[in-house]
Amino acid sequence: MQGQRIDVASEKPYPVFLGVTLENLGEYLATRIGMGEHLLVVTHPNIAELYLDSLKKGLPSFRVDTLIVPQGEEEKSLERISELTSAAIAYGADRKTVVLALGGGVIGDLAGFFASMFMRGMRYVQIPTTLLAMVDSSIGGKVAVNHPAGKNLLGDFYPPLAVWTDFSTLETLPWEEMLNGLAETVKHAVIADEELLSFVERHAQDIKARKPELYKELASRSSAVKVKLVSEDETEQGKRMFLNFGHSFGHALEAEMAYQGITHGQGVSIGMVAATHLAQERGLMSNAEVQRLINLLKSFGLPVSIKGKNPQTLIDLMGADKKNYQGQKVLVLPKGIGQAIVVRDAKDEEIMRAWKKVIK
Amino acid sequence: MQGQRIDVASEKPYPVFLGVTLENLGEYLATRIGMGEHLLVVTHPNIAELYLDSLKKGLPSFRVDTLIVPQGEEEKSLERISELTSAAIAYGADRKTVVLALGGGVIGDLAGFFASMFMRGMRYVQIPTTLLAMVDSSIGGKVAVNHPAGKNLLGDFYPPLAVWTDFSTLETLPWEEMLNGLAETVKHAVIADEELLSFVERHAQDIKARKPELYKELASRSSAVKVKLVSEDETEQGKRMFLNFGHSFGHALEAEMAYQGITHGQGVSIGMVAATHLAQERGLMSNAEVQRLINLLKSFGLPVSIKGKNPQTLIDLMGADKKNYQGQKVLVLPKGIGQAIVVRDAKDEEIMRAWKKVIK
Numbered sequence: 001m002q003g004q005r006i007d008v009a010s011e012k013p014y015p016v017f018l019g020v021t022l023e024n025l026g027e028y029l030a031t032r033i034g035m036g037e038h039l040l041v042v043t044h045p046n047i048a049e050l051y052l053d054s055l056k057k058g059l060p061s062f063r064v065d066t067l068i069v070p071q072g073e074e075e076k077s078l079e080r081i082s083e084l085t086s087a088a089i090a091y092g093a094d095r096k097t098v099v100l101a102l103g104g105g106v107i108g109d110l111a112g113f114f115a116s117m118f119m120r121g122m123r124y125v126q127i128p129t130t131l132l133a134m135v136d137s138s139i140g141g142k143v144a145v146n147h148p149a150g151k152n153l154l155g156d157f158y159p160p161l162a163v164w165t166d167f168s169t170l171e172t173l174p175w176e177e178m179l180n181g182l183a184e185t186v187k188h189a190v191i192a193d194e195e196l197l198s199f200v201e202r203h204a205q206d207i208k209a210r211k212p213e214l215y216k217e218l219a220s221r222s223s224a225v226k227v228k229l230v231s232e233d234e235t236e237q238g239k240r241m242f243l244n245f246g247h248s249f250g251h252a253l254e255a256e257m258a259y260q261g262i263t264h265g266q267g268v269s270i271g272m273v274a275a276t277h278l279a280q281e282r283g284l285m286s287n288a289e290v291q292r293l294i295n296l297l298k299s300f301g302l303p304v305s306i307k308g309k310n311p312q313t314l315i316d317l318m319g320a321d322k323k324n325y326q327g328q329k330v331l332v333l334p335k336g337i338g339q340a341i342v343v344r345d346a347k348d349e350e351i352m353r354a355w356k357k358v359i360k
Numbered sequence: 361m362q363g364q365r366i367d368v369a370s371e372k373p374y375p376v377f378l379g380v381t382l383e384n385l386g387e388y389l390a391t392r393i394g395m396g397e398h399l400l401v402v403t404h405p406n407i408a409e410l411y412l413d414s415l416k417k418g419l420p421s422f423r424v425d426t427l428i429v430p431q432g433e434e435e436k437s438l439e440r441i442s443e444l445t446s447a448a449i450a451y452g453a454d455r456k457t458v459v460l461a462l463g464g465g466v467i468g469d470l471a472g473f474f475a476s477m478f479m480r481g482m483r484y485v486q487i488p489t490t491l492l493a494m495v496d497s498s499i500g501g502k503v504a505v506n507h508p509a510g511k512n513l514l515g516d517f518y519p520p521l522a523v524w525t526d527f528s529t530l531e532t533l534p535w536e537e538m539l540n541g542l543a544e545t546v547k548h549a550v551i552a553d554e555e556l557l558s559f560v561e562r563h564a565q566d567i568k569a570r571k572p573e574l575y576k577e578l579a580s581r582s583s584a585v586k587v588k589l590v591s592e593d594e595t596e597q598g599k600r601m602f603l604n605f606g607h608s609f610g611h612a613l614e615a616e617m618a619y620q621g622i623t624h625g626q627g628v629s630i631g632m633v634a635a636t637h638l639a640q641e642r643g644l645m646s647n648a649e650v651q652r653l654i655n656l657l658k659s660f661g662l663p664v665s666i667k668g669k670n671p672q673t674l675i676d677l678m679g680a681d682k683k684n685y686q687g688q689k690v691l692v693l694p695k696g697i698g699q700a701i702v703v704r705d706a707k708d709e710e711i712m713r714a715w716k717k718v719i720k
Contacts, residue, residue: 011371038686078438078439078441078442082507085509085514089510089513095682096685117514117516118513118514119513119515120515120517120682121516121517142480144480147442147446148446149445150449153445153478154441154445156476156477156481157480157481320449322454322455324454325454325455325456326396
């Protein structure tokens with residue numbers, strides 16, 4: 001088996017395999033679970049068309065069923081969990097069944113949360129097929145569905161059996177999807193890895209030209225940041241919070257637009273800029289550092305501002321963030337490039353000023 | 361603080377307090393969580409009317425909100441979880457909020473599962489007000505909701521912060537509800553505590569006369585069996601399975617009747633008799649032991665047979681049990697009085713014969 005292995009320290013530690021192939025998953029699984037076990041692939045229609053055959057080719061010694069979930073963030077719902085439950089029962093799934101979450105963040109979050117609760121918990125493997133899922137959502141065991149009252153409002157910390165990353169699935173990924181992963185990679189760089197930021201700046205042109213070799217290094221470095229922060233703090237009491245940089249602002253923006261006409265990457269991009277302005281006002285970032293972030297995001301075509309939003313509405317939406325504590329908004333601010341801090345004393349006035357910097 | 365404390369060994373150990381008062385919970389909570397924290401009581405209308413004031417009297421130093429859930433097993437649903445989520449957000453709940461599950465098994469299972477997933481996990485306290493919840497469902501951290509495809513099909517192992525048992529709430533409990541707890545107590549006795557069975561036999565008249573002192577001892581002894589089995593096997597890989605005695609049969613019966621016209625205690629009672637007949641056929645129980653169980657159940661007015669059921673339908677329903685493995689039904693059989701075994705090789709023919717013994 002080729003590829004790289006990083007282990008995530010966790011209450012239940014698990015390995016992240018980078019640069020492996022879909023076809024080889026079966027070989028690995030045979031070392032972890034019994035032969036002949038029941039596998040339930042949860043995936044999207046287009047991913048199934050592109051990659052299901054490759055995946056299944058490596059699984060001749062297992063009983064494999066597939067559940068196809070329509071594309072879209074709105075599928076991350078309790079209603080879809082209920083439908084997956086009916087389908088799983090119809091396929092004879094039991095608590096020994098292993099779920100294979102083949103897809104991006106939506107599939108990983110949905111299938112993982114489903115696995116966490118079906119018969120009080122099945123095992124599952126994350127098989128991310130988007131850059132976002134590879135560097136971010138597949139690592140850390142956070143699974144969830146959305147609720148009308150908030151994104152990812154219902155979920156669990158539920159570590160997978162393993163994360164299995166085949167970079168070749170990136171070849172068919174639309175550029176817009178790639179941008180979601182790049183936004184998170186820039187986030188990782190800003191909060192914890194100045195060298196990664198330099199790497200991304202240096203190779204911005206090759207990244208846009210989509211050179212496969214580059215993505216392997218980019219994804220590996222970016223994943224490593226996530227693994228490190230998650231390993232140090234699985235249940236998000238401390239350092240893992242840093243990963244929320246740009247997200248309190250970004251989620252509010254996504255929520256205000258009802259997740260239409262804005263991608264997660266775009267929300268995070270604008271959110272990072274807003275948080276960085278707030279950090280600058282507090283003396284945590286220099287003007288040059290703020291500009292460095294803005295220039296990099298712009299070079300990929302990620303937005304750094306948005307038109308015609310009401311900042312008060314966005315502040316109200318930030319009030320529903322599950323990181324908040326006793327009504328106080330909890331924010332992550334960068335401290336220069338490569339470090340971050342959590343602040344619990346941000347006043348609505350300064351959050352307002354930060355929003356105004358990114359609303360044109 | 362009066363009362364008895366038993367600690368449950370668990371990944372996250374927690375105490376079970378027996379014989380304490382609702383009014384004293386606040387005093388204890390103040391030692392576990394910060395003053396001024398947000399508490400969310402989840403309860404039924406009638407329990408609220410009877411006991412909410414007593415509970416709140418002890419909580420002046422906390423911010424307390426109450427969510428009232430209608431009575432009924434059908435409230436254990438993902439739909440109700442979704443409604444609780446909206447209500448909790450409206451009350452400003454966050455991940456530091458502590459849920460107080462004040463009620464019987466339905467409230468404990470529903471509120472506990474809600475706590476397990478809201479913002480990926482809040483803390484919660486089990487405050488059982490029925491004998492069934494006191495001796496069984498409040499202990500062990502198993503929480504769940506039902507699904508059209510099966511009872512308790514979606515859930516989690518999610519230990520509470522503590523279990524807080526005030527026996528005085530039993531005084532208002534209808535006899536039919538008491539019987540649910542008695543059925544589980546007989547179960548505990550048969551699988552693990554012959555002395556408890558003798559105790560129940562000896563005091564059957566006083567139990568029926570509802571002498572409060574007796575319930576304290578009964579509940580304490582019965583809870584102790586549950587604590588012991590759960591402590592030895594939190595995630596139900598081994599001995600905890602014994603607690604399923606009577607339940608594979610009983611759940612099938614409850615499911616066949618769509619949970620109408622049969623209580624859980626009645627289902628378990630008939631289920632235990634069926635399983636015991638199967639055990640007798642395998643030479644695990646003597647005829648006298650079978651009769652001893654039947655006589656005790658009958659003395660309380662618990663049913664030991666049922667009319668006009670189709671055994672094949674019931675066997676099919678047993679096929680959906682989440683304890684099953686690779687299509688094979690997993691059953692718990694008593695081995696004399698005070699011991700049990702798990703069998704994974706039961707044939708449908710012998711299960712059919714066991715059903716026929718209890719179908720008149």
